[in-house]
Amino acid sequence: MTTSSTPPSRPVGNQQPPKIERRGNVLTELYRSALGKKYLMAISGIVLMAYVLIHMIGNWKLFEGEASLNEYAIWLRELGEPLIPEYGAIWATRVILILAFGVHIIAAAQLTRMNQLARGSGRYAERHYAAVDFAGRTMRWTGVIVGLFVVFHLADLTWGVQWVNPQWEYLEVYDNVVASFANPVSAGIYILANAALGLHLYHGAWSLFQSMGWNSPRFNHWRRWFAIGFAVLIAVGNISMPVAVQVGLVG
Amino acid sequence: MDLTLRIWRQPRHDTPGDFVSYQVTGVPEEASFLEMLDLLNEQLSERGEEPVVFESDCREGICGTCGLMIDGRPHGPWGNTATCQLHMRAYADGDEITIEPWRATGFPVIKDLAVDRSAFDRIIEAGGYISTPTGAAPDANLIPVDKATADRAFEAAACIGCGACVAACPNGAAQLFAGAKVAQLNMLPQGQPERYQRAANVVDTMEAFFGSCTNHGECQAACPKDISIDFIAWLNRDYRKAKLSGRQAG
Known part of the structure; x- marks a missing residue:
């Protein structure tokens, strides 16, 4: 989409499109189009949604106590042994997640740029939006918040960066989590970031059906309920953990 | 009634514009909005001022x-x-x-309130038609179409190409227009032979002028013909099939 980057020089009255060129293989050809980028955003979004759901359910073992959560961490590490080497499943998941995040963010950035050019410099002096909701309007912001949060979350509990989580110790999963969630600043970051994720999912989990063209009178009315349910489940389910530590139910 | 109008005045497409306030007097409430602008232009002409350029034709919404x-x-x-x-x-x-005026890169202002919507013509030329052999008109109902499909296709065909969808879109996207123009043909038997080629050509042409959809639904709310964003999903599906299955030609 280099075409919309030079808008003002077009002759007015008889706009002509550049010649459509189709080259390369199916996927590069598809990715060059905005719709192709939207498909990839939807698919990478589905991958990330599946991960965030499994991640949350697994981590609910926090409520079962120290032994349960730490055993779960070791189980994940050894998942698939001896067929898959130790850490194999974890690293395979990480690679998939890095790819999904990369695609989601790069496509979003390219589409945002394209849309800014297509909207142009002329702004309405007055504009009353009739349909768009808060979640839709803030997708880019909630996306950036969640992206930054992921870096914090990794520094806090995966990498154990000293100034983020000073009590962090390798393999002491339960203690690390409780130490983080007991810190009000850290707990606040988790709560706010997951509220942002909930908003992002409220629009994204519905929007993906439209982008993929999954539209049918048979299930259309379920799409909004699916998005609401998924967004609330993830936001409430994740926020419950730092809240439980803060109020003293866990830890 | 007497009204104050704040109107965008722009002498040429490549010169900057600005708002100018006008008083229009004696507007009857039975007048349409365009008749009110006609009245303003009469009053401007009588005072020797340049009338406001705006477009209209049928004045009955079609x-x-x-x-x-x-x-x-x-x-x-x-x-x-x-x-x-x-x-x-x-x-x-x-x-x-x-x-x-409508504001979008794909709709440059020609003068005052008139914008250049020829990009829509390019989209129609790319696939908003069916290729039919000429000859005698076929008998009516020779190709059966079930009522539900016919009704749905007609809803898409109600699009009058006014451009409100692009004007309403925060991304300057034309996906509701393109979706309606593709769906009205791709839903019907007559549209099937060129179905995927149509979807690919329309989308690739559309993206040369307009932005991309973020599923906000402003277009649907603005549409004077109440066209549903379901047709955007239709377009997205046919484009995906066109590209992934290699069913498009050229």
């Missing part, structure tokens, strides 16, 4: 020529109406109304 951003709402405050069907009984004496 041609899609008129289209103004009125107080921040495409086609004004009434739902499912084109600007020409908006009547002055929507306003009261002394109201101030802000009138702007």
Whole structure:
């Protein structure tokens, strides 16, 4: 989409499109189009949604106590042994997640740029939006918040960066989590970031059906309920953990 | 009634524009919005001032020529109406109304309130038709179409190409227009032979002028013909199939 980057020089009255060129293989050809980028955003979004759901359910073992959560961490590490080497499943998941995040963010950035050019410099002096909701309007912001949060979350509990989580110790999963969630600043970051994720999912989990063209009178009315349910489940389910530590139910 | 109008005036497409305030007096409430602008232009002409350029043709809501951003709402405050069907009984004496042209890179301003919508013509040329052999007209109902499909295709075919969807879109996207134009043919038997080629050509042409959809639904809310964003999903599906299955030609 280099075409919309030079808008003002077009002759007015008889706009002509550049010649459509189709080259390369199916996927590069598809990715060059905005719709192709939207498909990839939807698919990478589905991958990330599946991960965030499994991640949350697994981590609910926090409520079962120290032994349960730490055993779960070791189980994940050894998942698939001896067929898959130790850490194999974890690293395979990480690679998939890095790819999904990369695609989601790069496509979003390219589409945002394209849309800014297509909207142009002329702004309405007055504009009353009739349909768009808060979640839709803030997708880019909630996306950036969640992206930054992921870096914090990794520094806090995966990498154990000293100034983020000073009590962090390798393999002491339960203690690390409780130490983080007991810190009000850290707990606040988790709560706010997951509220942002909930908003992002409220629009994204519905929007993906439209982008993929999954539209049918048979299930259309379920799409909004699916998005609401998924967004609330993830936001409430994740926020419950730092809240439980803060109020003293866990830890 | 007497009104204050804040109207965008722009002498040429490549010169900057600005708002100018005008008083228009003696507007009857039975007048349409466009007749009110006619009255303003008469009063401007009598004073020797340059009339405001705006577009209109049928003035009965079926041609899609008129289209103004009125107080921040495409086609004004009434739902499912084109600007020409908006009547002055929507306003009261002394109201101030802000009138702007559609604003999008794909719709450059020609002058004042008139914008160049020829990009829509390019989209239609890319696939908004069916190739038919000429000859005698076929018998009616020779190709059976079930009622539900016919009704749905007709909903898409109600698009008058006014451009309110692009004007309303925060991304300057034309996906509702393109979706309607593709769906009205791709839903029917007559549209099947060129179905995937049509979807690919329309989308690739559309993206040369307009932005991409973020599923906000502003287009659907602005559409004077109440066309559903379901047709955007239709377009997305046919484009995906066209590209992934290699069913497009050329």
